[in-house]
Amino acid sequence: MNPQELLYAETHEWVAVAEEGGAKVATVGISDFAVEALTDLVYIQFSKSGGDSVSAGDAFGEVESVKAVSDLYSPVTGEVVAVHDKLADKLETLGDDPFGEGWMLKVKIADESSLGKLMDYDAYKKMCAEQ
Amino acid sequence: MTQTLLTTPLTQWHAGHGGRMVDFAGWSMPVQYTSIVEEHNATRNAVGMFDISHMGRLRLDGEAAGEYLDSLVTRRVVDAKPGRIRYALVTNNHGGIRDDVLVYHLQDATGGSYWLMVVNAGNREKILGWINEHPMPAGVTMSDLTMDWAMIAVQGPKALPLLQPLVEADLASMKYYTGCETKVAGHGGIVSRTGYTGEDGCELIVGANVAAQIWESLLESGCDAGAQAAGLGARDTLRLEAGMPLYGHELNEEITPLQAGLSFAVTKGKINHPGADQVFSSADDPSLPRLVGLRLEGKRVPREGYNVVSNGEQIGTVSSGTFSPTMQCPLAMAYLSPAHTDPGTKVHVDVRGSELPATVEKLPFYKREKE
Numbered sequence: 001m002n003p004q005e006l007l008y009a010e011t012h013e014w015v016a017v018a019e020e021g022g023a024k025v026a027t028v029g030i031s032d033f034a035v036e037a038l039t040d041l042v043y044i045q046f047s048k049s050g051g052d053s054v055s056a057g058d059a060f061g062e063v064e065s066v067k068a069v070s071d072l073y074s075p076v077t078g079e080v081v082a083v084h085d086k087l088a089d090k091l092e093t094l095g096d097d098p099f100g101e102g103w104m105l106k107v108k109i110a111d112e113s114s115l116g117k118l119m120d121y122d123a124y125k126k127m128c129a130e131q
Numbered sequence: 132m133t134q135t136l137l138t139t140p141l142t143q144w145h146a147g148h149g150g151r152m153v154d155f156a157g158w159s160m161p162v163q164y165t166s167i168v169e170e171h172n173a174t175r176n177a178v179g180m181f182d183i184s185h186m187g188r189l190r191l192d193g194e195a196a197g198e199y200l201d202s203l204v205t206r207r208v209v210d211a212k213p214g215r216i217r218y219a220l221v222t223n224n225h226g227g228i229r230d231d232v233l234v235y236h237l238q239d240a241t242g243g244s245y246w247l248m249v250v251n252a253g254n255r256e257k258i259l260g261w262i263n264e265h266p267m268p269a270g271v272t273m274s275d276l277t278m279d280w281a282m283i284a285v286q287g288p289k290a291l292p293l294l295q296p297l298v299e300a301d302l303a304s305m306k307y308y309t310g311c312e313t314k315v316a317g318h319g320g321i322v323s324r325t326g327y328t329g330e331d332g333c334e335l336i337v338g339a340n341v342a343a344q345i346w347e348s349l350l351e352s353g354c355d356a357g358a359q360a361a362g363l364g365a366r367d368t369l370r371l372e373a374g375m376p377l378y379g380h381e382l383n384e385e386i387t388p389l390q391a392g393l394s395f396a397v398t399k400g401k402i403n404h405p406g407a408d409q410v411f412s413s414a415d416d417p418s419l420p421r422l423v424g425l426r427l428e429g430k431r432v433p434r435e436g437y438n439v440v441s442n443g444e445q446i447g448t449v450s451s452g453t454f455s456p457t458m459q460c461p462l463a464m465a466y467l468s469p470a471h472t473d474p475g476t477k478v479h480v481d482v483r484g485s486e487l488p489a490t491v492e493k494l495p496f497y498k499r500e501k502e
Contacts, residue, residue, distance in 0.1 A: 040167045040456075043429075064431060064454070067364055
């Protein structure tokens with residue numbers, strides 16, 4: 001995925017929206033900036049699975065590094081259609097390809113208004129630069 | 132309220148070399164440069180270099196300086212010969228720990244001697260206040276040299292060969308917990324065989340004006356041997372594996388030295404320091420929790436403040452935890468009620484709602500292999 005075409009949450013998740021079978025499906029991951037800030041990842045766990053409903057701002061899992069644990073938040077509202085469970089066994093993928101193979105969650109969007117609160121690439125880059 | 136952070140003579144170097152700078156006890160300090168694990172492993176396998184200039188350095192002069200320091204700490208220090216260094220606790224009037232410190236007795240070039248007390252950065256003001264409350268005998272003077280000197284820890288199996296060419300004193304002949312005045316890169320300084328990583332190594336005290344030059348020269352000459360600058364993150368994982376307490380986590384004003392397993396730093400029968408009675412009576416008090424190590428399986432990490440439970444009942448609290456880069460498992464230090472502190476005892480840690488099994492272990496987790 002091209003990071004410049006994605007939407008971003010303040011909590012560093014990215015979102016890619018695509019049409020799948022007449023519905024809008026969001027693919028969610030965390031940005032390279034987030035992976036870089038976490039470093040030394042040891043563990044990831046998802047608390048949501050396929051079929052669960054999720055609201056924008058809900059935690060869907062947690063990622064643990066040597067230094068700290070961080071919650072992962074869904075930037076969108078809808079039904080979880082896929083969770084990238086295999087990521088737990090290949091955490092290095094998050095560093096190698098955070099915007100592609102490092103995806104975490106797919107959500108069938110039920111309420112598109114949550115997308116309006118997300119930032120585009122330029123706004124996100126600006127926020128990161130200020131941190 | 133934003134407060135200006137204190138800087139060390141190396142702060143600029145850190146910030147210019149990828150150091151991720153944070154506020155640590157009011158000081159701008161690097162947590163890491165590359166990664167905690169990489170810096171941790173460099174220290175275990177080669178050399179890690181740490182800027183520890185934020186630690187407080189208080190010099191005491193005068194004939195009764197040793198006696199005076201002796202009256203503040205749990206361990207007999209007045210009988211320390213010049214060249215000796217002792218780890219000790221400053222206690223409050225209730226036997227709680229005000230700080231954990233290193234007391235150096237040092238010989239100067241003229242053959243006289245003086246004392247140095249190295250205190251935690253976050254406790255420097257508190258200890259200065261404590262010294263004010265406990266007047267020094269006539270003839271004893273104290274000066275806070277924290278800002279005049281920098282302090283660099285050089286730690287790891289290759290630390291001595293890296294340092295030796297720069298240091299006049301013969302490091303290999305110095306015993307653990309000794310120190311002396313010497314020349315470092317031609318400048319007057321102090322070298323000691325001390326550290327906070329569980330590895331062999333030294334700590335240098337050098338003038339603030341020459342610190343950056345010495346730091347860079349060590350990194351450059353140690354580059355091929357795998358020497359790396361290491362931040363507070365690695366310092367924390369290293370000390371935790373080595374079972375060393377950190378003030379504000381394992382140690383505080385409510386905990387006595389014996390609860391923290393620091394009996395080696397408490398001289399039996401020594402009663403001239405504040406709170407001595409309470410320090411000793413805490414030894415057998417079954418109501419007081421004790422510090423132990425906990426080892427877990429899997430990957431999830433018990434963090435500070437998490438509850439430790441046994442049969443559904445809370446029996447203690449985690450004081451520090453991490454994923455151990457050396458042992459490749461989650462490790463924690465925790466205060467548990469005395470009934471559950473025997474090594475091998477099975478307990479559980481509540482890790483964000485999941486009760487994960489843990490085994491009580493005697494500290495330290497890690498001991499380096501001695502040659």
